[in-house]
Amino acid sequence: MNDNVRDQQLRQQPSISTALCDALLARGVKHVFGIPGDYALSLFDTMTHSALTVVNTCDEQSAGFAADAYARVVGLGAACVTYGVGGLKLVNSTAQAYAERSPVVVISGAPGISEITGEALLHHRVRDFGTQLRVFEEVTEAQAVLDNPNTAYGELMRVLNVAERTKRPVYIEIPRDCAQLAIDTTALITPQLAPVDPATLAEALAEALTMLNAAQRPIILAGVEVHRFGLQDDLLRFIEVSGIPFATTIMGKSVVSESTPGFVGVYAGSLSNAQVRSAVEESDCILNLGAMLTDLNTGIFTAHLEPSRIIMSSADTLTIRRHHYAGIDLRAFLTALNAADLKERAPQPASTHVHPTEFSPTPDSAITVSRVFECLDAELTDEVAVIADPGDALFGAIDLTIHSRTEFIGCAYYASLGFAVPAALGLQMAEPAWRPLVLVGDGAFQMTGLELSTAARYGLTPIVMVLDNQGYGTERPMLDGPFNDVHPWAVTEVTKLIGAGQGYSVHTEVDLVAAVRGALADTGQFAIIHVNLAADDFSPALRRLTSTLGKRV
Numbered sequence: 001m002n003d004n005v006r007d008q009q010l011r012q013q014p015s016i017s018t019a020l021c022d023a024l025l026a027r028g029v030k031h032v033f034g035i036p037g038d039y040a041l042s043l044f045d046t047m048t049h050s051a052l053t054v055v056n057t058c059d060e061q062s063a064g065f066a067a068d069a070y071a072r073v074v075g076l077g078a079a080c081v082t083y084g085v086g087g088l089k090l091v092n093s094t095a096q097a098y099a100e101r102s103p104v105v106v107i108s109g110a111p112g113i114s115e116i117t118g119e120a121l122l123h124h125r126v127r128d129f130g131t132q133l134r135v136f137e138e139v140t141e142a143q144a145v146l147d148n149p150n151t152a153y154g155e156l157m158r159v160l161n162v163a164e165r166t167k168r169p170v171y172i173e174i175p176r177d178c179a180q181l182a183i184d185t186t187a188l189i190t191p192q193l194a195p196v197d198p199a200t201l202a203e204a205l206a207e208a209l210t211m212l213n214a215a216q217r218p219i220i221l222a223g224v225e226v227h228r229f230g231l232q233d234d235l236l237r238f239i240e241v242s243g244i245p246f247a248t249t250i251m252g253k254s255v256v257s258e259s260t261p262g263f264v265g266v267y268a269g270s271l272s273n274a275q276v277r278s279a280v281e282e283s284d285c286i287l288n289l290g291a292m293l294t295d296l297n298t299g300i301f302t303a304h305l306e307p308s309r310i311i312m313s314s315a316d317t318l319t320i321r322r323h324h325y326a327g328i329d330l331r332a333f334l335t336a337l338n339a340a341d342l343k344e345r346a347p348q349p350a351s352t353h354v355h356p357t358e359f360s361p362t363p364d365s366a367i368t369v370s371r372v373f374e375c376l377d378a379e380l381t382d383e384v385a386v387i388a389d390p391g392d393a394l395f396g397a398i399d400l401t402i403h404s405r406t407e408f409i410g411c412a413y414y415a416s417l418g419f420a421v422p423a424a425l426g427l428q429m430a431e432p433a434w435r436p437l438v439l440v441g442d443g444a445f446q447m448t449g450l451e452l453s454t455a456a457r458y459g460l461t462p463i464v465m466v467l468d469n470q471g472y473g474t475e476r477p478m479l480d481g482p483f484n485d486v487h488p489w490a491v492t493e494v495t496k497l498i499g500a501g502q503g504y505s506v507h508t509e510v511d512l513v514a515a516v517r518g519a520l521a522d523t524g525q526f527a528i529i530h531v532n533l534a535a536d537d538f539s540p541a542l543r544r545l546t547s548t549l550g551k552r553v
Contacts, residue, residue, distance in 0.1 A: 016152050017046035017179040020172070023160055024052065027076050031055050031429045032107075032519070033063035037082020039124070040109025042179040044080065055429065055458060060086045062422035062451045064093025064104065069387065069409055069426035071102045075230065076163060077426065080107040082171075084124025087132045094169050095139040095173045096414040100251065103163040105170055112177030113147055113208045116143060133173060141168040144537065165193075167228040185277070196332045204318055204325040205336045208287075208311050211320070212223065212242075213343040215285035220246035221267060223291025225315045225330055226491070227255045234334045235289060243345030244287070244543050247280055249297040250398060254408035258401055258493070266398045269299025271541045273399070276405070281305065288312040290330050294413045313498040354366065361509035369396055369539045370465065371509055376437075377401055379516045384463075385409070385427055385434040389420040391474040393439035393467055395541040407434065418447030424462035425454055435461060435523070444487045449494065455526045456500035462526050463519045466491050467534040477538060491530035501526040 014022065020043075026030070033055045036044045047054050057063040063079045071077030080086050087108040097104040111122050116129045126132070137143055142162035144155040159170040212218055220242075226235050232255060239246055239262055247267040248255055256263075265276035272280075280286065281304045290308055295301055312319045318328040359378035365371075373396045380386075382403040388394040388410040402408045409427060411419045424436035440449070445466045455462055467473075468491065472484045490501025502525055504515035512531065519527035 013182045013185060013503070015046070015180045016146050016149070016156075016174060016183055018050070018152055019041050019156060019183055019185065020146075020174075021047055021050040021052055023156060023351045024105070025050070027164065028074050029076050029105075030081050031070060031079050031426075032078045033057055033066040033070070033426065033456075034061060034107075035082070035086060036078035037059050037086050037109065037124075039111060039176050040080060040082040040086070040107075042176055043107065043174060043324070046179065047080065048249065053429075054080075055425065055454070057422060057425070057447070057454050058451050060089035061093050061418070062425075062448050062454075063519065064090045064097070064106075064496075065416075065419050065422040065448070066426035066429075066451075067104045068093060068097045068100075068419075069423035070194060070430045071426075072227070072409055073427055073430035076103050076367055077236075078105040078107060081109075082124070083108055083110045083132060084126060088126075088135065091135060091139060092416060093419075094136065094171075096416050096419070097169040098139050098141070099414040100411060101167040101169045101225065103169060103228075105160065105163060105172065106140065107172045107174070108132065109179070109235065110145075110173045110175045112175045126264065133171070136171040139169070140171040141166050143171040143173075145175070146175045147175050147178050149178075149183045152178075152181070152183045153185045167225075172209050172427060194327065196329075197327055200325055201332060201336055203327055204320060204328050205335070205340060207320050207323065208333075208337070209340055209342070211285045211311060212244075212287065214291050215283070216246045217283045218285040218287065219264075219280055219283040220244050221280060221286055221288045221291045222246050222248045222255050223252040223289065223297075224249070224255065225290030225292070226252065227290075227405070229290070229315060229331055231290070231331060231334055232256050234331075234338060238334065238338050242342050243347060247276055250394070250410065250412040251292060251294070251297055253398070253410070254402040254405060256401060259403060259417045267303075268297060268398065269302035269304075271299040271302075271395060271398065284309055286310045288314075289334060292413065296412050296415065301509065309534045318456050359513065361513050363508075363510060365509045367506055367509055367512050367533065368537050369469075372465075372467065372512065372531060373400060373539075374442055375509070375512050375516060379513070379520070380437065381520065383433065383435055384430070384437050384520075386437050386439065387420045387423045387427060389440040389444045390415040390417055391441050391444070391472075392469075392539050392542045393420070393441055393444075397439055398541065417441075417444040419444075421445065421448045421462075421464060422454075424450045425451060425458075425460060428460045428462065429458075435463065435520075438462050438464040440464065440466055441471045441473060442466055442470065442489070442491070445485060445491070449491075450498075452494060452501060452526055452528070453498050456498050460465055460530065461523060463529065464527065465529045465531060467531050467533060469537060470535040473535070473538060474542065476535070477542070492528055494528060501528060503527070504529045505533045
């Protein structure tokens with residue numbers, strides 16, 4: 001092949017940036033969140049002229065949070081930023097995505113190859129031009145610098161495959177003078193996954209069935225990994241066939257609909273109500289399917305779960321009692337369970353997670369946290385998806401009734417404040433039929449609440465409920481001081497600053513009902529509900545939790 005023919009073929013092939021857009025679209029990603037910068041302008045231009053929608057957020061960390069929520073709904077999310085000042089602001093949100101198994105593709109423009117010769121002091125540089133890549137090696141599962149047209153396509157496919165396989169974030173860096181290089185799409189090696197050993201699986205299944213069939217009070221503890229790996233239908237099939245009741249963890253809340261027969265509630269050690277705690281802790285066989293036993297998931301390790309009674313299946317491994325079965329992941333094990341010969345049990349009764357039909361406000365009664373959640377449980381419709389920030393926004397929501405799968409999103413492990421408002425952008429972009437209800441404290445709202453400007457720009461309609469207890473209320477029961485105070489905001493006035501939305505100020509139970517109903521009825525714009533709480537008003541669950549945490553300070 002002569003050089004002229006080769007050059008013509010390359011001109012007909014996609015560029016690095018075009019191939020990236022095509023690969024994201026092929027995997028179901030339709031939106032990319034981010035903020036442009038000079039090193040990434042070519043990338044943004046290519047994305048804008050593709051079928052992708054570029055969503056400009058107010059801040060890079062918010063772009064990461066939005067992409068995280070998007071990934072939890074769609075299965076893959078993406079954020080694009082410039083080098084240094086943009087990329088390093090994404091580290092925190094990417095760390096959360098890694099910890100909570102959310103497959104976010106972090107895309108960063110970078111100085112051109114021709115620019116980084118010697119010790120050029122280019123803007124946004126930190127120590128050297130590899131600093132950002134090394135930082136992201138700590139918080140992503142795979143990384144690639146797409147600077148070689150002969151290998152770029154293979155590297156792109158490699159990291160995207162890792163994101164989909166592990167459900168963890170990956171990092172792609174593209175020097176700005178490489179973004180439009182034509183690439184060779186034939187240089188691609190398809191990874192071969194290690195097969196499940198049938199003998200190991202058969203032995204593990206036999207031990208698991210012996211435990212399950214002998215159990216008098218078995219229970220399934222369903223976790224977030226069932227959702228991340230798309231195994232909800234497999235879980236529902238097993239619940240129906242086995243007749244075994246099930247609970248979820250905080251991270252796994254809404255992994256399937258909470259109206260599913262056999263659902264007993266959310267289990268989180270001492271944070272749970274007595275009925276749920278008894279069902280799990282007094283069980284003689286706990287089938288843990290994808291539940292991560294983190295401190296928050298277990299009520300700061302107040303869970304009493306005897307290892308000799310646990311079958312624990314996760315994305316990476318299987319443990320039965322104290323026996324470890326290498327190479328048997330959650331998908332393989334759940335598939336085998338559904339094909340196994342299980343003991344017949346009586347059909348499960350209706351869910352015991354009771355949904356109230358009515359909330360009766362007491363006239364002139366000041367609003368409290370507990371009454372906020374009683375009202376929401378009665379008033380929320382099937383189309384509302386709940387996003388909870390850490391703190392009472394999260395713990396108070398444990399007993400809310402969620403009507404459909406994946407309609408509850410909370411960062412219940414890494415627990416980064418400020419997640420919920422930008423997450424609403426990602427959720428509603430991913431699933432326009434859902435109306436996001438954001439539950440956020442006043443301190444967290446001051447971190448990222450102005451992303452409501454982004455909501456207004458793109459016609460999104462979240463309902464943001466700010467639980468204002470005059471500071472970082474989660475920390476006050478542990479150790480209080482002026483460091484927990486924040487400057488008070490006239491929260492409802494944010495609508496005037498942005499020039500969009502409707503604000504509601506809540507001081508009483510009557511105010512709350514009017515605000516919730518008004519916001520739900522007004523589907524054409526976003527709403528802010530400012531709930532004015534006493535500084536010492538905490539949910540019972542939070543009191544139990546922070547009492548335990550306070551002993552560690």
